[in-house]
Amino acid sequence: MQMLEVIHLQKYFNKGTANEVEALTDCSLVSAEGEFVVIIGANGSGKSTLLNLVAGTNLPDKGKIFIDKQDVTFRKDFQRSKWIARVFQDPMAGTASELTIIDNFRLAALRTKRKTFKTGINEAFIKTVRNRLSTLNLGLENKLNTVVGKLSGGQRQALTLLMAVMDDPKILLLDEPTAALDPKSSELISEMADDLIRQHTITALLVTHNMEYASKYGTRLIMMNQGKITIDISGEEKAKLTTDDLHRWFHQ
Numbered sequence: 096m097q098m099l100e101v102i103h104l105q106k107y108f109n110k111g112t113a114n115e116v117e118a119l120t121d122c123s124l125v126s127a128e129g130e131f132v133v134i135i136g137a138n139g140s141g142k143s144t145l146l147n148l149v150a151g152t153n154l155p156d157k158g159k160i161f162i163d164k165q166d167v168t169f170r171k172d173f174q175r176s177k178w179i180a181r182v183f184q185d186p187m188a189g190t191a192s193e194l195t196i197i198d199n200f201r202l203a204a205l206r207t208k209r210k211t212f213k214t215g216i217n218e219a220f221i222k223t224v225r226n227r228l229s230t231l232n233l234g235l236e237n238k239l240n241t242v243v244g245k246l247s248g249g250q251r252q253a254l255t256l257l258m259a260v261m262d263d264p265k266i267l268l269l270d271e272p273t274a275a276l277d278p279k280s281s282e283l284i285s286e287m288a289d290d291l292i293r294q295h296t297i298t299a300l301l302v303t304h305n306m307e308y309a310s311k312y313g314t315r316l317i318m319m320n321q322g323k324i325t326i327d328i329s330g331e332e333k334a335k336l337t338t339d340d341l342h343r344w345f346h347q
């Protein structure tokens with residue numbers, strides 16, 4: 096089943112001024128439920144803009160966006176949050192420093208306001224959070240009342256990711272989620288994302304500049320160049336791609 100349909104998207108910034116940029120020229124992408132799309136491309140090729148348009152942070156100048164068959168093109172980001180969860184590059188962006196781990200989870204549960212995951216101070220909620228945290232093997236399940244500001248960037252990013260999928264989003268947008276992390280934390284977060292995407296059958300878009308991850312993860316790989324998708328490979332062909340192949344694409 097199709098989960099995300101992006102049709103002929105065009106996006107300008109500063110239109111009609113000397114600083115006009117055409118960030119997306121004609122970008123189309125149809126993605127099935129549970130598909131894990133890795134997005135690569137040079138700086139400024141439009142990757143983050145595409146994710147921002149899917150999330151509704153920015154609206155397109157032309158084109159249409161459908162999520163779960165519904166036309167969301169002109170819906171605001173908060174009107175799409177029931178479908179979409181996001182993880183950004185900055186580990187500080189996804190969690191509130193002054194709040195404890197458990198309060199961050201409560202906040203995350205409140206944000207989507209869905210019925211599947213009841214919020215509150217009840218034992219069931221705490222137990223669920225503790226169980227999910229224990230799967231990370233970071234010992235965070237014993238630190239529920241620790242303020243998040245005391246955790247490392249990698250631990251915070253792990254929390255952000257876990258909170259993101261807690262309420263079963265249909266679409267997960269990951270914009271360079273490991274770019275600010277050390278190699279070991281990057282591995283942990285990447286593996287964790289891969290597991291969660293499979294377990295929850297999430298349609299995921301992962302932007303990365305790490306070619307090793309781009310060849311290792313995902314069921315589909317797209318390359319963007321000057322606001323367009325120029326390469327789109329999935330299935331067995333995707334599985335066979337090596338980092339050398341990907342590096343070569345950047346020099347074509």
Ligand SMILES: Nc1ncnc2c1ncn2[C@@H]1O[C@H](COP(=O)(O)OP(=O)(O)OP(=O)(O)O)[C@@H](O)[C@H]1O
Pocket residue numbers: 108109116117118136137138139140141142143144145
């Ligand atoms: N809010 C904005 N205002 C003006 N120009 C913008 C804005 N956001 C993006 N752009 C421009 O749009 C183009 C695409 O930017 P975008 O951030 O989508 O690239 P990217 O592929 O994510 O790059 P990177 O790999 O560096 O993150 C760039 O030329 C960028 O300068």
Ligand SMILES: [Mg+2]
Pocket residue numbers: 142143144270
């Ligand atoms: Mg970007």
